[in-house]
Amino acid sequence: MAASEHSNARFSVGLTGGIGSGKTTVSDMFADRGAAVIDTDKIAHALTAPGGIAIPAIHAQFGEAFLTADGAMDRAKVREYVFAQPEAKARLEAILHPMIRIETERAAAEAEGAYLLFVVPLLVESGSWKQRVKRVLVVDCPESLQVQRVVRRSGLSEAQVYAIMGAQTTRTERLAAANDVIVNDDGTDALQPQVDRLHALYLSMSSARS
Template sequence: MEPIPKRRFSVGLTGGIGSGKTTVADMLAARGAAVVDTDLIAHQLTMPGGLAIPEIHAQFGAAFLTPDGAMNRARMREYVFAEPDAKVRLEAILHPLIRIETERAAAEAQGVYLIFVVPLLVESRGWKDRVSRVLVVDCQEVTQVRRVMSRSGLTEPQVHAIMAAQVSREERLAAADDVIDNDGEASALIPQVEQLHARYLALATAS
């Protein structure tokens, strides 16, 4: 997915699956940041009546849709992991639509600064150069596995397969301007978020 053009002070928020990206984004939003979540946009595009559904049906068939007309995410996940060509085809459908909807949401966003939640920010070419700073939400890999299994019903091998398709924790941290440690209690996030929010607010005001 091509990133949106750089406009105002913005933060690209990323992290591995189960790291707590949404939690941190919600905390920053509560303090006045505008949040554009590309994963949420992707979900909306593949819900019943979503803009991506007609082409997904045409490319993959009704077997990859649920009875109510949404994309069958579990079946599609298994398929694209097994068939690299299927992943390319799905991305060719979704990425242009995600870009359009991301641009629209960013243009409409009202906030003291802008947060783009991009799960594959490091993997996606260009995003790092199009945001003012990259914020990585980090935790131990064992914590990721435990969190994802508890919330999703996926097996441990399935979670590891998803993690293996993402960049390594070390690569993600190397791309970061800022890091939030989310390996402990939720209360430990508060001072970290407060500190970063104050920094971002000052940078946004100065830009």
């Protein structure tokens, strides 16, 4: 069975949210409850790490200047470059997106868990992901809180964070695409009952499909 056929045969949820919304925190909580979590951002990091399979193509397209001393993609430099040049962004996506899809499908085929939870930061923007999952789960919080979190953890300036947010879909559009929403504006204790409720829902929907 092909990876895509395998993943389509299982109940799947696409988890998304803006930068700093808390996607990793929430997906870790689902993993603790038995979901098979497949994080496309972690896959992208692996592809562009030293020795990653995307590195030769990135080197060929963008040159040595966009690699770090240890041979990884220089994420900060590439981010700044592609923000300013849409054509360069398209070239980078042409390299990474097919590889991410292949690795995502491979991970889904090998995953063990009650159901599949795909963490996809740009799920709404991609267009195709909404057709590949049964439910869309959005992790939501006020935009001001997103900025505070990202500045605190990354060292980026507020202006840089707002620029990243501006390149993503709007909060309103993201919420409009959601089947389910987790509000992450009041700490981990407030997340627990929301995750418990949705995990129970996804288990029941997964069982109904089997």
